[in-house]
């Protein structure tokens with residue numbers, strides 16, 4: 690009898706405690722619902738702003754050294770003038786566009802990666818009958834990872850095609 694009364698008392702207390710927990714959870718839910726609505730609204734605004742940004746900045750703009758520039762895809766072999774000719778010294782036409790300040794970097798000895806670009810097939814007639822290497826030029830291209838730049842040295846071999854009577858090179 691006495692034990693049963695105390696059991697009921699325990700259940701009553703537990704019930705009150707659970708009711709309290711429920712009201713706290715409901716209050717939390719209401720707060721989270723408000724916050725969710727706010728975040729959702731902000732997200733929609735950001736998406737809309739980004740779409741507007743994308744329209745104003747189409748994909749033909751690239752970024753190098755933190756600056757935007759127009760990608761000139763139609764220009765064929767634009768790096769031709771910037772190859773470092775092993776014969777001519779000093780090299781002519783280093784990088785600068787007319788009206789721009791010349792920026793010749795002196796880091797040509799420092800590179801982390803080296804790629805041999807050879808040519809064994811004439812790109813004009815498909816012949817494999819190419820001469821020994823007639824000339825070698827170097828091109829240094831900076832690829833920028835997250836922090837430090839990686840300079841790759843490309844050793845571009847040139848060979849003579851007797852069929853075309855032309856000097857050909859690896860691409």
Ligand SMILES: [Zn+2]
Nearest residue numbers: 811814850853
């Ligand atoms: Zn050829």
